[in-house]
Amino acid sequence: MARIALKSIYHSYTFSQKDAEKMSIPDECVGTEGFVVEDLDLLWEDGTANALLGPSGCGKTTILNIISGLLRPTNGTVLFNDKNVTGYMPKERHVAQVFQFPVVYDTMNVYGNLEFPLENRGVSKKDIRRRIETIAEMLDLDDKLKAPIGSLTPAEKQKVSLGRGIVREDTAAILLDEPLTVIDPKEKWGLRRKLREVQKELRITMIYVTHDQHEALTFADHVTVVKEGQLVQTGSPEQLYADPNSPFIGYFIGTPGMNLFDCVLTDAGLQSGNIVIPISEAIRSKLALTHGSSFQFGIRPEFVQISAPRKEKWHPFTVTAIESLGPYKILTLNSNDVEIKSRAPEDMNVSEEDHVWVNFPEDKSRIFHKDVRLV
Numbered sequence: 001m002a003r004i005a006l007k008s009i010y011h012s013y014t015f016s017q018k019d020a021e022k023m024s025i026p027d028e029c030v031g032t033e034g035f036v037v038e039d040l041d042l043l044w045e046d047g048t049a050n051a052l053l054g055p056s057g058c059g060k061t062t063i064l065n066i067i068s069g070l071l072r073p074t075n076g077t078v079l080f081n082d083k084n085v086t087g088y089m090p091k092e093r094h095v096a097q098v099f100q101f102p103v104v105y106d107t108m109n110v111y112g113n114l115e116f117p118l119e120n121r122g123v124s125k126k127d128i129r130r131r132i133e134t135i136a137e138m139l140d141l142d143d144k145l146k147a148p149i150g151s152l153t154p155a156e157k158q159k160v161s162l163g164r165g166i167v168r169e170d171t172a173a174i175l176l177d178e179p180l181t182v183i184d185p186k187e188k189w190g191l192r193r194k195l196r197e198v199q200k201e202l203r204i205t206m207i208y209v210t211h212d213q214h215e216a217l218t219f220a221d222h223v224t225v226v227k228e229g230q231l232v233q234t235g236s237p238e239q240l241y242a243d244p245n246s247p248f249i250g251y252f253i254g255t256p257g258m259n260l261f262d263c264v265l266t267d268a269g270l271q272s273g274n275i276v277i278p279i280s281e282a283i284r285s286k287l288a289l290t291h292g293s294s295f296q297f298g299i300r301p302e303f304v305q306i307s308a309p310r311k312e313k314w315h316p317f318t319v320t321a322i323e324s325l326g327p328y329k330i331l332t333l334n335s336n337d338v339e340i341k342s343r344a345p346e347d348m349n350v351s352e353e354d355h356v357w358v359n360f361p362e363d364k365s366r367i368f369h370k371d372v373r374l375v
């Protein structure tokens with residue numbers, strides 16, 4: 001297994017003059033595209049469960065292909081256990097990839113699919129059988145070994161794809177690119193849990209790519225968030241949730257995301273429309289360091305306090321929508337231009353157009369300036 005590092009990675013799909021001549025691309029297109037991935041420094045520790053999370057088109061697949069060697073970065077270094085593998089072919093890196101669509105041999109049964117990578121390496125028949133039995137049991141495929149691939153569900157096929165990667169004992173890492181895309185919603189949860197189980201049991205370095213924050217946070221111990229080809233934040237799911245370094249992370253992580261609204265610093269506190277949030281001296285001095293007066297206030301819906309009876313120093317809001325989500329409900333609250341969401345217990349007696357009083361506890365409040373978190 002490997003500790004994987006990317007150092008100062010840049011990648012551009014820009015067409016060179018040579019490509020342009022070969023592919024009859026007009027001259028004005030040569031060199032016009034910017035970098036898809038820019039100055040990335042990332043590290044994945046050996047044997048860890050990781051997620052690479054970001055919106056569609058942010059460069060996740062590009063990064064994965066740079067790690068596996070399917071793509072050579074325009075600039076930068078790829079290290080496996082501190083060894084420079086940037087110029088290595090994919091097969092020299094011993095990385096297994098699981099893609100959106102299961103990659104399996106339709107003409108073979110499950111056993112044949114798992115046997116193939118080992119047979120290619122000259123492993124003895126006896127060792128092959130032992131290894132396949134272990135892996136099949138781990139993946140709950142032991143009673144499917146003789147089944148033709150065509151008879152499997154997409155989730156089972158995806159397990160075979162994964163099995164083909166982990167059946168080899170020299171696999172340095174498993175890279176999964178949105179592996180649940182074609183899986184039936186009912187089976188997604190079970191397959192994700194299975195991936196996690198296998199990761200724990202074999203201590204494989206896994207990098208799981210997804211645009212779905214829920215998938216990333218429930219799968220990984222360590223999450224890397226990328227936006228427009230650049231690293232935004234990396235940390236445990238708890239760190240990203242509690243201490244987002246930017247409004248982007250605050251909103252992207254969490255369901256619904258963090259409430260965010262613009263405000264200005266006045267003598268009375270942070271003001272947005274008719275709402276003035278008092279702030280402590282300690283926070284005021286932190287904000288003063290920026291020499292600015294415009295900030296973004298952030299608080300997660302679950303930390304917004306609400307009260308039907310009036311409360312001193314709390315802010316008046318009107319309930320504009322109520323969404324029931326089983327054990328709790330999400331209220332949309334409005335006060336002039338400020339709209340926020342709040343999580344309330346399912347049994348709270350509240351209706352649309354009710355007037356409520358709202359408080360933002362200081363220890364749960366986050367304040368950003370020019371996209372950077374200050375508090």
Ligand SMILES: Nc1ncnc2c1ncn2[C@@H]1O[C@H](COP(=O)(O)OP(=O)(O)O)[C@@H](O)[C@H]1O
Nearest residue numbers: 013014036054055056057058059060061062063
């Ligand atoms: N082969 C390619 N040629 C040109 N542009 C590409 C190619 N592959 C991806 N891109 C562009 O690079 C950006 C990142 O793509 P990708 O790495 O696939 O993102 P993600 O996996 O996060 O959706 C996108 O703007 C995409 O259009």
Ligand SMILES: [Mg+2]
Nearest residue numbers: 060061062177
């Ligand atoms: Mg992709």
